[in-house]
Amino acid sequence: MLRITLILLLTLFSIITNANTDSTWKVLIYQQGREIVQRPDMSTFAKTGFYLYRHVVYGVTLKGPTYMRNAELIDVVPDTLRFVIHAPAGRYPDTVSVHYREVELLSLQPALQVSPQLLKFYDFRFVKDTGSNYIPGRAAYTWDKDGNRIEYEALPRLTRSGIDTSFVPHGISIREYSLTPDPSLRDTIYRKRNVFGFTPGKREEINGLSFGFWTRNRKNKKYKVRDSLVTRGVNIELQPLVLVGLFVWPYLSVDPDETDTFEKYVEEGQYKWESKIYGFNVSLLNGGPRRIYGINLSATITSADEIHGLTISPIVNWSYIQKGTAIALVNRAFKTRGFQLGLFNKSFDHRGLQIGLWNRNAKRGLPIINWQLKGVKEAE
Numbered sequence: 001m002l003r004i005t006l007i008l009l010l011t012l013f014s015i016i017t018n019a020n021t022d023s024t025w026k027v028l029i030y031q032q033g034r035e036i037v038q039r040p041d042m043s044t045f046a047k048t049g050f051y052l053y054r055h056v057v058y059g060v061t062l063k064g065p066t067y068m069r070n071a072e073l074i075d076v077v078p079d080t081l082r083f084v085i086h087a088p089a090g091r092y093p094d095t096v097s098v099h100y101r102e103v104e105l106l107s108l109q110p111a112l113q114v115s116p117q118l119l120k121f122y123d124f125r126f127v128k129d130t131g132s133n134y135i136p137g138r139a140a141y142t143w144d145k146d147g148n149r150i151e152y153e154a155l156p157r158l159t160r161s162g163i164d165t166s167f168v169p170h171g172i173s174i175r176e177y178s179l180t181p182d183p184s185l186r187d188t189i190y191r192k193r194n195v196f197g198f199t200p201g202k203r204e205e206i207n208g209l210s211f212g213f214w215t216r217n218r219k220n221k222k223y224k225v226r227d228s229l230v231t232r233g234v235n236i237e238l239q240p241l242v243l244v245g246l247f248v249w250p251y252l253s254v255d256p257d258e259t260d261t262f263e264k265y266v267e268e269g270q271y272k273w274e275s276k277i278y279g280f281n282v283s284l285l286n287g288g289p290r291r292i293y294g295i296n297l298s299a300t301i302t303s304a305d306e307i308h309g310l311t312i313s314p315i316v317n318w319s320y321i322q323k324g325t326a327i328a329l330v331n332r333a334f335k336t337r338g339f340q341l342g343l344f345n346k347s348f349d350h351r352g353l354q355i356g357l358w359n360r361n362a363k364r365g366l367p368i369i370n371w372q373l374k375g376v377k378e379a380e
């Protein structure tokens with residue numbers, strides 16, 4: 001009898017110990033002066049009280065200059081919250097532990113549509129609970145730029161309407177992956193129009209007259225995939241962003257090496273999906289990833305990857321590679337083989353002549369007229 005009683009006592013002690021071990025800390029946030037109201041779903045924001053849950057992404061701002069838009073809560077202990085920061089590498093620490101009084105603002109996603117909640121007038125109550133304080137994500141998948149399927153976990157996040165599982169981790173959502181539908185469903189049929197074609201359209205080739213608002217192939221736009229377009233003949237483009245271009249043209253005259261370097265363009269930027277124009281091009285504003293071979297006339301600005309031939313724009317000619325003659329108020333290129341005529345001319349790798357108020361190349365800067373026939377190292 002004594003032995004049975006001892007076993008029962010040990011079993012009861014084990015149950016109590018495990019119960020205490022399984023319990024976890026959670027934090028209740030509620031506005032000062034309000035009565036706490038228990039709701040069926042305490043994960044959604046409410047001034048009468050809501051809980052923070054582990055594995056959920058919150059938009060939080062700490063006192064001072066630290067701003068953490070996407071912070072995943074991973075642990076709660078008395079007075080302290082521990083987050084994993086979903087941001088570009090090196091911008092913030094991977095993990096951070098903060099005292100709850102350091103948390104100043106809570107943004108409800110999407111942050112641009114909802115004013116953040118100032119937590120200065122909220123109380124934090126840390127309690128121990130044996131219930132579930134963890135909200136799981138959901139399995140999701142996407143495809144990389146090569147069409148390979150990538151599986152990942154879509155994380156839960158706090159939004160204005162509650163918790164959803166739509167947050168995509170930073171490494172998946174930024175650049176590396178397209179987040180598009182199944183690439184096997186893309187349109188792979190090569191289409192061609194002769195004599196006349198509208199742009200933008202869903203074809204790879206136009207021979208004759210091309211007319212439209214934007215010289216681009218948008219066949220697989222819904223997949224966030226850009227396809228190539230080749231036009232041969234006459235291309236007329238009524239660029240709808242002409243007014244915007246007039247305001248941003250000083251930016252277009254920034255040195256190419258201060259934005260995307262020529263080396264990066266050569267290695268990564270010579271896209272297969274670029275628009276290539278052979279013949280005669282006329283546009284209100286000529287801009288975008290494109291190569292022009294022939295004669296280009298723009299009513300305002302020309303901004304292209306490569307220009308081979310004659311380009312005339314009243315304001316700016318901007319390109320990585322310019323071979324031939326460029327005439328504008330401002331001519332900027334990284335690699336030039338030919339002639340630049342304008343008020344201000346600049347080329348980082350120039351072979352030819354420059355005429356203008358001020359002319360700059362890798363060898364020298366001169367007013368009125370400048371030239372460079374060899375590279376700097378070759379000249380030395």
